[in-house]
Amino acid sequence: MKRLYTVLFCLIFSFQAWSQDGPGKTEAEHYAYAKKLIDQGNYQPGKTILEKMMTMKNASLQPYALMLMAHANYEEKNYTETVKNLEKIETSYPNWENKEEVNYLKGCALVKSGNLDQALVSFNNVKSEKYQDYIKTFTTQKASDLTIDELKPLSEKYNDNEILKLALLEKLQDQPEDQVDKALLEQLATDLGISIEKHVIRKTQHKDVYNIAVVLPFFIETTDGTALRVKNEFVYNIYQGILIAKDYLDKRDIRLNIQTFDTKRDSAHVREVLNQEDFKNIDLIIGPLYADMIPVVQKFSSESGIPMVNPISKNDMIIEGYPNSFLTSTTSKTIGKYLGTKLRKDELANLELLPEEDSIRIKADTVEAYVIFGHSTKEKEMAKSFKEAYEKEGGKIAVFQEYDPVDGFNVAQELFDPLAFVDLDSIQYVRDSTAHVFISVTNEVAALSTVSALLSLGTVADVYVPEEWLKFKQLSYAQMESAGINILFPGWYNDDTYNAKLFVKKYHEQFNNQPSDFVFKGFETMFTFGNILKEYGNGFVNPLKQNEKLMKGYMQEAFNYYESQDNQYIPIIQFIDGDLKNMTPPQFEQDY
Numbered sequence: 288m289k290r291l292y293t294v295l296f297c298l299i300f301s302f303q304a305w306s307q308d309g310p311g312k313t314e315a316e317h318y319a320y321a322k323k324l325i326d327q328g329n330y331q332p333g334k335t336i337l338e339k340m341m342t343m344k345n346a347s348l349q350p351y352a353l354m355l356m357a358h359a360n361y362e363e364k365n366y367t368e369t370v371k372n373l374e375k376i377e378t379s380y381p382n383w384e385n386k387e388e389v390n391y392l393k394g395c396a397l398v399k400s401g402n403l404d405q406a407l408v409s410f411n412n413v414k415s416e417k418y419q420d421y422i423k424t425f426t427t428q429k430a431s432d433l434t435i436d437e438l439k440p441l442s443e444k445y446n447d448n449e450i451l452k453l454a455l456l457e458k459l460q461d462q463p464e465d466q467v468d469k470a471l472l473e474q475l476a477t478d479l480g481i482s483i484e485k486h487v488i489r490k491t492q493h494k495d496v497y498n499i500a501v502v503l504p505f506f507i508e509t510t511d512g513t514a515l516r517v518k519n520e521f522v523y524n525i526y527q528g529i530l531i532a533k534d535y536l537d538k539r540d541i542r543l544n545i546q547t548f549d550t551k552r553d554s555a556h557v558r559e560v561l562n563q564e565d566f567k568n569i570d571l572i573i574g575p576l577y578a579d580m581i582p583v584v585q586k587f588s589s590e591s592g593i594p595m596v597n598p599i600s601k602n603d604m605i606i607e608g609y610p611n612s613f614l615t616s617t618t619s620k621t622i623g624k625y626l627g628t629k630l631r632k633d634e635l636a637n638l639e640l641l642p643e644e645d646s647i648r649i650k651a652d653t654v655e656a657y658v659i660f661g662h663s664t665k666e667k668e669m670a671k672s673f674k675e676a677y678e679k680e681g682g683k684i685a686v687f688q689e690y691d692p693v694d695g696f697n698v699a700q701e702l703f704d705p706l707a708f709v710d711l712d713s714i715q716y717v718r719d720s721t722a723h724v725f726i727s728v729t730n731e732v733a734a735l736s737t738v739s740a741l742l743s744l745g746t747v748a749d750v751y752v753p754e755e756w757l758k759f760k761q762l763s764y765a766q767m768e769s770a771g772i773n774i775l776f777p778g779w780y781n782d783d784t785y786n787a788k789l790f791v792k793k794y795h796e797q798f799n800n801q802p803s804d805f806v807f808k809g810f811e812t813m814f815t816f817g818n819i820l821k822e823y824g825n826g827f828v829n830p831l832k833q834n835e836k837l838m839k840g841y842m843q844e845a846f847n848y849y850e851s852q853d854n855q856y857i858p859i860i861q862f863i864d865g866d867l868k869n870m871t872p873p874q875f876e877q878d879y
Contacts (some may be wrong), residue, residue: 314343318340318352318355321336321352321355325355334356353373354376358392367400370397376389386412387418394408394413395425397409398426407426407445407448411445434458435455456476487611488829491826497817498543500548500571500574501548501574502548502560503522504550504580505523521803522805525806527809533817536818541820543813546565552577552579566593569593571595573813588611589610593611595613596614596812598812599808606852610852611828613816613853614854615811616778621854623727625855627673627674627679630656631677656725657703658724658725659702659725659727662689662692666729667689685722688702690736695737696740699736700744703741703744706741723751738752738772753775754774754777756772756774757776774867776859781844781869790841810842811842819838831848833849834849835849837856844856844872844873
């Protein structure tokens with residue numbers, strides 16, 4: 288019965304829309320009104336007017352009406368009808384001036400419906416530069432979802448398409464070495480003009496004692512753990528954390544042999560170190576830290592199969608293209624992807640609790656996200672990966688805007704206007720009360736300007752920000768608590784826990800000092816990867832990335848490397864009664 292009422296409502300609304308538009312109106316006026324409805328998201332009434340309009344005598348705007356109808360069907364995810372509308376334009380108006388737009392939208396609809404083959408035919412007819420970045424994105428995303436057997440014929444058919452070749456090459460490189468079609472791999476590399484890195488994923492071995500190589504720029508003669516002040520104190524702090532983790536793991540029957548190697552910030556010296564006899568039996572490399580040293584160890588790790596982990600970096604260049612490389616931290620891209628995926632997943636889960644015809648569900652499915660991002664690479668990467676992940680699952684982006692350094696407050700306030708309270712007959716309501724806001728900004732001035740503009744409107748939207756906001760001197764914790772701001776903080780831990788207090792006590796007793804953040808990072812890296820070695824052995828690379836379960840940290844609550852090489856577990860924290868609280872506590876399948 289509810290479905291019948293919904294259908295009747297649509298029919299009545301469509302009739303009223305046509306009546307309001309009026310049969311006496313011109314073709315252009317009909318088109319303008321239909322476009323207004325469709326721009327507002329009223330697709331069905333808009334399409335009804337367009338269908339009526341195309342039956343008018345002496346009609347001259349039919350290709351424009353069909354194009355608008357195609358856009359409406361595309362937004363409704365009715366990709367079959369979208370393609371039909373566009374093919375009618377191609378057949379009836381082959382010389383239409385906007386045929387590039389037709390080919391582009393047709394290609395997008397075909398990709399969405401799963402037909403990359405025919406989509407590429409349409410995309411190949413698009414020559415305008417303004418569409419090329421979008422076409423590359425659409426093609427790359429779809430190609431990454433295909434199997435090797437699906438990509439091979441497409442790569443052969445569209446021999447000049449580098450995106451398909453690159454996707455196929457990456458899929459081949461991910462295969463076990465004994466299964467790779469090496470001839471095809473070499474041919475693809477030649478066609479693309481790139482060199483194939485040799486990546487060895489070694490077979491695992493469980494050992495009584497695991498050998499850990501700590502490859503850091505010590506610049507000192509001794510690393511016995513007793514020095515308090517050295518040239519690179521932060522490096523020594525990392526090492527101190529590693530030493531304490533060794534003691535903790537020893538009590539859990541995880542035996543480690545820690546060997547130190549000083550890089551001296553000299554790549555030639557690092558090569559000599561890696562060629563030492565001691566390195567033949569290494570099970571895990573921790574380090575190096577500096578960008579000029581990392582490629583040397585990356586290459587060695589790839590060719591030897593010995594995994595490496597960087598304890599402090601968040602740079603995805605360390606792990607991209609190097610399957611044996613890991614980060615203890617989380618990259619900017621992962622943060623954005625995680626938030627976009629989580630928010631959309633939560634939306635869809637909430638929708639499933641409501642009947643399909645329920646008006647509340649219909650309204651809830653119009654949730655939109657507002658994204659403001661700063662000028663740095665990190666800020667832009669977070670925003671872009673959020674947008675891609677959110678839209679991939681059907682989420683809608685209302686605003687995607689770089690911060691305006693000249694008039695940031697006023698521009699942001701205008702962008703956030705749909706989130707403002709509106710008075711209607713003495714009743715206050717918010718036009719877009721279910722929105723999400725992601726402020727991908729780490730500059731204090733820009734952040735304060737943006738959040739001030741948002742809060743000045745009295746919005747009730749959920750606001751998400753990076754961890755850097757905790758360092759802002761002009762934004763108090765009380766203000767963040769009052770605003771209910773959600774903070775994305777990958778490395779967060781509760782310093783009031785028993786584990787944290789015990790660690791600080793032990794460090795103070797051993798080194799007569801307070802531990803720095805680098806001490807915590809060194810400790811958590813060794814503690815986590817020590818447990819990984821125990822569970823998976825020294826060939827942990829593939830089984831670690833194939834396991835979805837969360838792993839417990841010691842002070843940090845969890846780690847997860849499912850289909851990744853950086854930590855995928857990201858706490859979202861808020862201030863509650865003056866203290867930080869994890870709003871997304873981990874759910875463990877089993878403990879260590």
